[in-house]
Amino acid sequence: MATRYNPKEVEPKWRAAWDEAGVFRAKPPSEAGEKPKAYVLEMFPYPSGRLHMGHVRNYAMGDVVARHRLASGYNVLHPMGWDAFGMPAENAAIEKGAHPGVWTRDNIEAMKEQFAPLGLSFDWSRELATCEPSYYAHQQRIFLKMLENDLVYRKTSKVNWDPVDNTVLANEQVIDGKGWRSGAAVEQRELEQWFFKITSYADDLLQGLETLENWPEKVRTMQSNWIGKSRGAKIRWPVSGDAPDGVDQIDVFTTRPDTLFGASFLALAPDHPITKRLSETRAEVADFIAECAKIGTSEEAIETAPKLGIDLGFTVRHPFDPDWEIPVWSANFVLSTYGSGAVFGSPAGDQRDLDFARKYDLPVTPVVLPPGADAADHKIEDEAYTGPGEIYNSRFLDGLSTDDAIDAAIAKLEDLDLGEGATTYRLRDWGVSRQRYWGCPIPVVRCETCGVVPVPDEQLPVELPNDPDFSQPGNPLDRHPTWKHVTCPQCGRDALRETDTLDTFVDSSWYFARFCNTDSDAPVDREEAAYWLPVDQYIGGVEHAVLHLLYARFFTRALQTCGLIDLPSAEPFAGLFTQGMVTHETYKSADDKWLPPEEVDQTKSGAWIEIANGRPVTVGGVEKMSKSKKNVVDPTLIISDFGADVARWFVLSDSPPERDVQWTQSGVEGAWRFVQRLWSVADAAPDADDGLADTGDALELRRAIHRAIEGVGQGIESFRFNTAVAQIHELTNTLKKAETNSSAGMNTARREGIAVLAQLTAPFAPHIAEECWARIGCKGLVVQADWPTADPSLLTLDTVTLPIQVNGKKRGEIDAPVDANADQIEELALAEMKVAAFLSDKSVRKVIVVPGRIVNIVAS
RNA sequence: GCGGGCGUGGUGGAAUUGGUAGACACGCCAGACUUAAAAUCUGUUGGGCGUAAGCCCGUGCCGGUUCAAGUCCGGCCGCCCGCACCA
Numbered sequence: 001m002a003t004r005y006n007p008k009e010v011e012p013k014w015r016a017a018w019d020e021a022g023v024f025r026a027k028p029p030s031e032a033g034e035k036p037k038a039y040v041l042e043m044f045p046y047p048s049g050r051l052h053m054g055h056v057r058n059y060a061m062g063d064v065v066a067r068h069r070l071a072s073g074y075n076v077l078h079p080m081g082w083d084a085f086g087m088p089a090e091n092a093a094i095e096k097g098a099h100p101g102v103w104t105r106d107n108i109e110a111m112k113e114q115f116a117p118l119g120l121s122f123d124w125s126r127e128l129a130t131c132e133p134s135y136y137a138h139q140q141r142i143f144l145k146m147l148e149n150d151l152v153y154r155k156t157s158k159v160n161w162d163p164v165d166n167t168v169l170a171n172e173q174v175i176d177g178k179g180w181r182s183g184a185a186v187e188q189r190e191l192e193q194w195f196f197k198i199t200s201y202a203d204d205l206l207q208g209l210e211t212l213e214n215w216p217e218k219v220r221t222m223q224s225n226w227i228g229k230s231r232g233a234k235i236r237w238p239v240s241g242d243a244p245d246g247v248d249q250i251d252v253f254t255t256r257p258d259t260l261f262g263a264s265f266l267a268l269a270p271d272h273p274i275t276k277r278l279s280e281t282r283a284e285v286a287d288f289i290a291e292c293a294k295i296g297t298s299e300e301a302i303e304t305a306p307k308l309g310i311d312l313g314f315t316v317r318h319p320f321d322p323d324w325e326i327p328v329w330s331a332n333f334v335l336s337t338y339g340s341g342a343v344f345g346s347p348a349g350d351q352r353d354l355d356f357a358r359k360y361d362l363p364v365t366p367v368v369l370p371p372g373a374d375a376a377d378h379k380i381e382d383e384a385y386t387g388p389g390e391i392y393n394s395r396f397l398d399g400l401s402t403d404d405a406i407d408a409a410i411a412k413l414e415d416l417d418l419g420e421g422a423t424t425y426r427l428r429d430w431g432v433s434r435q436r437y438w439g440c441p442i443p444v445v446r447c448e449t450c451g452v453v454p455v456p457d458e459q460l461p462v463e464l465p466n467d468p469d470f471s472q473p474g475n476p477l478d479r480h481p482t483w484k485h486v487t488c489p490q491c492g493r494d495a496l497r498e499t500d501t502l503d504t505f506v507d508s509s510w511y512f513a514r515f516c517n518t519d520s521d522a523p524v525d526r527e528e529a530a531y532w533l534p535v536d537q538y539i540g541g542v543e544h545a546v547l548h549l550l551y552a553r554f555f556t557r558a559l560q561t562c563g564l565i566d567l568p569s570a571e572p573f574a575g576l577f578t579q580g581m582v583t584h585e586t587y588k589s590a591d592d593k594w595l596p597p598e599e600v601d602q603t604k605s606g607a608w609i610e611i612a613n614g615r616p617v618t619v620g621g622v623e624k625m626s627k628s629k630k631n632v633v634d635p636t637l638i639i640s641d642f643g644a645d646v647a648r649w650f651v652l653s654d655s656p657p658e659r660d661v662q663w664t665q666s667g668v669e670g671a672w673r674f675v676q677r678l679w680s681v682a683d684a685a686p687d688a689d690d691g692l693a694d695t696g697d698a699l700e701l702r703r704a705i706h707r708a709i710e711g712v713g714q715g716i717e718s719f720r721f722n723t724a725v726a727q728i729h730e731l732t733n734t735l736k737k738a739e740t741n742s743s744a745g746m747n748t749a750r751r752e753g754i755a756v757l758a759q760l761t762a763p764f765a766p767h768i769a770e771e772c773w774a775r776i777g778c779k780g781l782v783v784q785a786d787w788p789t790a791d792p793s794l795l796t797l798d799t800v801t802l803p804i805q806v807n808g809k810k811r812g813e814i815d816a817p818v819d820a821n822a823d824q825i826e827e828l829a830l831a832e833m834k835v836a837a838f839l840s841d842k843s844v845r846k847v848i849v850v851p852g853r854i855v856n857i858v859a860s
Numbered sequence: 861g862c863g864g865g866c867g868u869g870g871u872g873g874a875a876u877u878g879g880u881a882g883a884c885a886c887g888c889c890a891g892a893c894u895u896a897a898a899a900u901c902u903g904u905u906g907g908g909c910g911u912a913a914g915c916c917c918g919u920g921c922c923g924g925u926u927c928a929a930g931u932c933c934g935g936c937c938g939c940c941c942g943c944a945c946c947a
Contacts, residue, residue: 217864217865218863218864218865218941218942221863221864221942222863222864222941222942222943224863225862225863225864225942225943225944226942226943228943228946230946230947232947252947253946253947254947255946255947256947267947305945307945331945332945333945333947334945334947335945335946335947337946338946338947339946339947342947343947344947345947346947350947351861351945352945352947353947355945424946424947425946426946542941542942545942546942546943653872653884653885654872654873654884654885654886655872655873656873659872659873661872662871662872664871664872664886666886666887667872667885667886669886670885670886671885673900674885676900680900722872722873722874722884722885723873723874723883723884725884725885726873726874726883726884726885727883727884728884729883729884729885730883730884733884801880802880803879803880804880805879805880805927805928807927807928808926808927808928808929809928810880813880845927846927847927848879848927848928850879850928853876853879853880854879854880854928855879856879856927856928857927858927858928
């Protein structure tokens with residue numbers, strides 16, 4: 001008697017069984033035996049308190065990989081934790097008066113409850129939360145080690161100040177001149193800050209990218225651009241004329257020393273030290289600096305801002321001709337943060353320089369002749385020529401190619417001791433100070449006598465005070481009545497704690513290493529890290545392509561330098577996969593308000609209406625699920641209606657994992673139908689075998705089964721879950737059809753097929769897979785069963801169907817023995833009725849036989 | 861502006877990397893079951909012509925290479941993402 005599959009009863013049963021068997025506990029290296037290791041990790045979530053579909057998709061993908069590796073005989077580490085520090089907890093404190101710690105820990109509990117029914121193969125015994133002293137104590141140790149090893153320093157610097165969040169932002173957190181979280185226009189302020197010396201690894205971080213073959217090309221490119229390596233020359237220009245006191249040269253970086261003879265001005269950034277010096281005595285320079293500061297840093301402002309400059313009233317001498325004096329300007333298009341904050345303008349070869357030169361009537365001397373151009377009539381009007389060519393108007397460089405001229409110019413500069421070849425990076429050091437309560441305290445004390453003193457190890461962790469006051473803006477740690485008042489660990493006198501906390505990106509830069517042994521007394525257990533790292537497969541959103549992933553790569557290098565880990569490669573993530581988002585249609589009511597999907601419906605005629613009042617609804621674009629547009633579907637509701645398997649199956653079907661997937665009601669129903677169909681196939685299983693299944697239809701069925709084994713395995717390993725799903729569908733359909741076939745050996749073949757189907761489905765929809773496995777009487781749990789292997793003899797066929805083309809168009813097909821040679825196939829092809837008929841009035845010129853694939857007859 | 865990616869039925873997407881375009885799924889349509897609906901099952905479904913066997917067209921556009929092009933090459937058009945006055 002057919003039964004309906006009821007996930008509400010079945011799913012909890014199997015989760016309990018997995019728990020009881022402890023199947024997801026990673027074994028420490030000493031107990032792993034011969035098994036190879038596999039470290040599968042998804043980016044850990046921020047505990048917002050609310051599970052969303054993006055989580056479901058992310059963790060379902062990781063689960064497919066982890067469960068497949070587990071079944072394939074690996075010792076799998078698949079841990080879970082919480083990226084638990086951060087501003088939302090403080091915002092909750094400010095808005096609702098909740099303590100950030102209480103709020104965060106409650107959220108973690110709530111989310112754990114929402115995660116549980118998904119049936120993910122996490123090893124919860126290694127759970128960690130970055131806000132717990134047991135985690136951040138080690139982070140403070142790492143910080144102090146980095147301090148010892150010169151990887152941390154303090155400097156006063158201009159910082160991005162978010163006036164709404166009252167905090168400093170990293171460059172990466174400023175998007176279009178606005179705070180990444182608040183959206184407020186970012187201001188510039190001078191503050192003393194802690195910095196991580198990520199730039200000392202710039203080249204290594206760049207080179208390491210080349211070894212990351214299992215990373216998306218896109219992410220590698222983005223990181224490479226972010227690091228931004230440029231080769232060129234550093235040139236020291238001796239000053240002349242009425243230069244400020246103490247200034248005897250100006251350093252300039254250029255990638256184009258070949259265009260030096262086209263130089264017509266030097267330009268300094270408005271906040272270059274020399275410009276600032278001059279502003280103290282010259283009002284017009286001060287006015288100019290103020291004018292430049294007024295122009296925002298937004299994309300639009302930069303694009304439309306006209307070139308602005310001011311003649312600083314002194315000159316420099318050309319490095320190749322001491323008699324040639326060149327005026328020094330300050331210009332708004334020069335960045336103080338790149339190179340040396342100064343450029344030489346060679347207008348014919350650079351559009352910005354040209355715009356500037358035209359505006360202020362500075363000379364424009366072309367020095368690069370484009371290929372094929374004539375020196376006599378090559379002119380620069382409004383467009384600079386930036387391409388390669390032959391150097392002219394350039395004395396000793398004349399006649400050289402641009403590339404050769406670069407080398408020659410650098411050699412000459414080195415000769416004259418006025419410069420040398422140089423490399424510059426766009427990457428800047430990572431400012432990690434945050435004026436925030438809910439973060440990892442920076443474990444140092446400031447003493448008037450001793451300066452900055454590290455907190456001694458036995459006093460770690462420096463814990464956050466439990467009674468922060470959020471009634472006023474600013475940093476509660478700084479305002480706290482007692483917390484910052486300490487005695488200096490060195491001299492014993494009164495001193496002050498550092499009240500800044502660390503950027504939360506620090507927390508996530510090493511958690512994957514902590515997972516290797518969450519009980520270790522050291523920040524990272526050296527031996528276990530050597531065993532587990534690198535993470536074999538890391539999965540997360542592409543929004544972390546630069547920030548988190550670059551910082552984590554920096555951290556493994558820093559940990560290595562500090563002697564805290566010992567790995568053959570400093571790359572933390574051998575494989576990276578960036579998954580797409582979950583999207584949904586958007587809906588707007590008649591009065592232009594966003595409506596959630598559950599409040600709208602489609603009538604028979606296809607019109608969309610608001611359920612509450614029947615008024616028409618406008619269907620908008622398909623966009624990432626977001627609270628603001630209300631196009632959100634709550635996974636918890638889907639799971640309670642349809643079960644976790646349906647939710648998981650849906651987010652893994654149809655769309656390739658790297659692309660966005662659109663959530664639709666009909667798609668959910670499709671997934672539900674599949675689960676029911678799968679169960680009906682398993683439920684209809686014959687009770688016993690009926691002999692050998694090596695002939696006729698039974699053999700054909702077995703072939704289909706083994707093709708599915710092959711295909712699904714490959715699909716999983718290559719992150720083509722959608723095609724793996726399609727093949728599971730296909731096998732299910734084949735098995736369904738086989739139910740009415742009573743040929744010899746069919747029962748045997750069907751029982752094999754259902755067992756295989758359960759195994760192939762298990763990584764995707766693990767609960768129903770267990771139920772099917774049990775239904776046909778297989779021993780143990782499917783999660784513990786060895787992944788099936790395809791029998792190679794069943795993957796090849798005796799006969800193949802070959803299409804026959806005539807002049808590239810299909811005209812018929814033949815069945816040929818798989819081992820037939822080209823001559824035999826040709827003979828069969830030419831004899832095929834339709835082909836022969838088609839060829840009756842033509843003569844065959846050539847026959848191309850591609851064995852196993854196709855036959856093409858060229859005829860005329 | 862620079863860098864990366866993409867463009868295939870009504871829809872999401874397949875296509876063994878140059879070898880039968882449209883697997884699988886959604887939707888639509890038809891049929892079975894039902895008093896009826898839902899659910900379920902079965903079948904059809906790229907477009908055009910044809911009673912039919914069949915023929916023609918078809919992977920953004922134009923051209924090329926090849927026995928053979930969604931796939932390779934050249935040139936356009938469009939969309940998406942990242943970076944952006946980086947010297």
